[in-house]
Amino acid sequence: MIDADLLDHVAASTGLTPGEAQRVVEDVIAWYREPVGDYVRRRHAELQVHGVRNQQAFERIAGELGERVVAPPHLSQRQLRRIVYG
Helix, strand or coil, X not given: CCCHHHHHHHHHHHCCCHHHHHHHHHHHHHHHHCCHHXXXXXXXXXXXXXXXXXXXXXXXXXXXHHCCCCCCCCCCHXXXXXXXXX
16 A cells, blocks of 8 residues: 555646556555565676676676665675575
């Protein structure tokens, strides 16, 4: 259940209909609900496609994790590698 005040605020501040605001909020919440392991694997694959080497990819991913709305605990590069490679 999404907070009605949040939906009202998003609708009022963006000009969206209440239904559109609800879909936007649900989409954002789903984005941030992605489990850490899934996020790390997805971002690593995306960065590899762009030719980013592992050292830089893991540094970048670690930084991104720290900027998430509800940041997970700090993960070392070794821990990130384990998530990606097992």
